[in-house]
Amino acid sequence: MNSSHRGLLFIPAGFFLLMLLLLGKALFWNQREIPSALLNRPLPEFSKPTLDNPNQTITAAGLRGDILIMNVWATWCPPCHAEHPHLVRISENEPDLVFVGVNYKDDAEAAGEFINTRGNPFAYILTDVDGKLGIELGVRGAPETFVVDREGFIRFKYEGAIDENVWQEKFVPVISQLN
């Protein structure tokens, strides 16, 4: 009887070890760059309504031909609020790039309000209410930003808020290669 109780006491240690293994594994995933599985792969196929007009849908194929900056954002995400004004300025300075917003698991009304009052850096805003597109893109959290080339291949991904410095250091070199 006692020995079986003693066994139960090992449960916390077991859980802890499992968690430690997980954290150890996670430590070596390179957080801020694209996972190798998606790098240089085509953008997943999707067909999503836009935020301002639910009847208009945008497909992955329809976006082909331009270099896309796909930004995954949501009003519930604090860093997205911090990122937004930077994104507005960057998009104003980069007329050749097509900025596509993916409004991730968000409330459409709040998102519309957010864009109306804080400026719209995007050519299109896709709504991803159920988060399916986010999952296919391998989104870990918001904000995340993808660079997609003219043929529709994902070339770069950045996790976290963008500002002008990040843009210059991380995005500009990738984009100049694509040109």
Add this chain to the structure above:
Amino acid sequence: MIPEFGNFAIILALGLSLMLSVVPMLGAARRQLQWMQTARTLTTGVFVFMLAAFIALAWSFLQDDFSVAYIARNSNTALPTYYKLAAVWGAHEGSLLLWVLILSLWGFAVSVFSKDLPIDMVSRVLSVMGMVEVGFIGFLLFTSNPFERSLLNIPTEGADLNPLLQDFGLTVHPPFLYMGYVGFSVAFAFAIAALLSGRLDAAWSRWSRPWTNAAWSFLTIGIALGSWWAYYELGWGGWWFWDPVENVSFMPWLVGTALIHSLAVTEKRGVFKSWTVLLAIGAFSLSLLGAFIVRSGVITSVHAFAVDPERGLVLLCLLLLIIGGSLLLYALRAPVVAGNSVYGEQSRELYLLLNNIILVVSMAMILLGTLYPLIHEAIYGEANKVSVGPPYFNTLFVPLMGGMSFLLGIAVFTRWKRTPVNHLISSLRPLLLLSIVLGLALPLILQAEFKISVVVALALALWITATLLMDIRNKVRNKASFMNGLLSLGRAYWGMQLAHFGLAVIICGICLTSQYSVEDDVRMQPGDEHEIEEYVFKFEGVREIVGPNYDAQAATITVTKSGEPYLTLQPEKRRYRARGDVQTEADIDVGLFRDLFTALGDPRGDDAWVVRIHVKPFVFWIWLGAFFMATGGVLAILDKRYRRERIRKNSRLDNSSVVSNTIAINEAGNVSTKSFDSNETRGLVEERV
């Protein structure tokens, strides 16, 4: 030279902590008094040298010594002196130095306030703290040294402190938070010492209680400060985001709260010993886990320090040694035999157990939500990622806390061992009805929109308040006079009531502000007006101002209330010169019943700006409630029994054992402690029972 002194002080502290982790522990095992007596001296030594290192870093900051790489990255000659000091803990290395300093401070506090503890207990406790110190001082010295110099290319100017941190709330937030996190190391050390010596007795739990309360109170204030800072500094009026780093500070708090309650049961009734030990290990382990998550960058978050996998790996090894080691010790040494006291269905023990289960389940669901993106990725591969947002946390956490608040009301009324059910029902039914009726009536009286969630939350808050008032009345009823009765209740009792009342206040604050806030983002040109309820906000325009290390655009917004001039708010948008970072400074009119929140958004051409205007009812109550909770914790520490214990021991009161025996018999015979009238005897009753 000063940075070298600081570096040398850390090395000395490491040496002393190495000795501390070995010598007194061996002394306790071999009963060598002289070895055990080194514990206090070594603990003091570690603290003194860590303090010296901290002062050396602070001094170098004040001197603008940019040859120190850490200072060059986080300070600037134009930074106001106050923020130069705050910049000491503004990034990873310095904040780790503060972390270790606070760890050694808690050790020092234990060595000072443990004069009555048996020497072998003191040596084991301090020695365990020494082991933790070795790990973290080593980590500081070898991977994160704040005194590292870059002598080849000394910058003439520093890069400045992150502007988000240039704020009073955030300068005091980390010290409080660390006092809380690290404070749980004391309860942890007591638990490990008790496991090692095999003495999990009432003395162990009695000694752990004030230390746990102290750490918990600090952590409560620390979390509240962080939330308050987010509210007014981040500029979008939110106060909690279920961000991973918020979650990792909240988890030790939940387990610490469970520990406070479980320790009470273990001390008074001698049950749940293994569980209490596990919670003591758990609270500190979660604090360490938090340090790992924040400093290793495994999870993306607004709070993350610079990411460095190598540092993360070292921290992970420390976690394995400290937490893994203590959980293994727990599995091998924790008592499996249940305490021999019994408790019935409607006993206080049972309700405190339920409280513990709810708190630990809440912690587990937050842990799962925080780690879930990693778990998912580990199972389904790196291409398959998910993220967990506030809906998950709110859906699970709110009902759990609702259930806990309801049980809290009953628990306050129950007695140890067994409570007559009839008595419970007859005294609680009217209170329950009253809470529900008032919960329904209040929104109507205040002419607010009817929402069922508001009614439930208000009813729960009223229920907690009503039961605690009734309990005070019951306790005072048999006393000679009302005042006499109030004064006879111990500080620990008032502490409990105040902390529980704090919970009721927080429930009101959270519910009312999230249901009734008006949050408008409007485009305004000079002269434009915006009306919310009885307030009219008039945008007068934006002017340029020059701060010490930033330039700012400040808006002037005049507010009239019901037509009368009320006040002027001046939210700013600052651009910090050194880094070019832009930072929003909200201007808030704080009130007991509502806050007027204004923040300046982006310019929209033609002198137009986006202006964020929020009216947030009762938001202040969130922090007010947290303050009540923390004050309750402090009151409990100040309870007479802890001091009387000392006085009694010092005066060698020989008949104390006789008195306590009598009481033990009385307790077994269910005689209420009320029969002991003199205060002195009551004190003894509380200590012994």
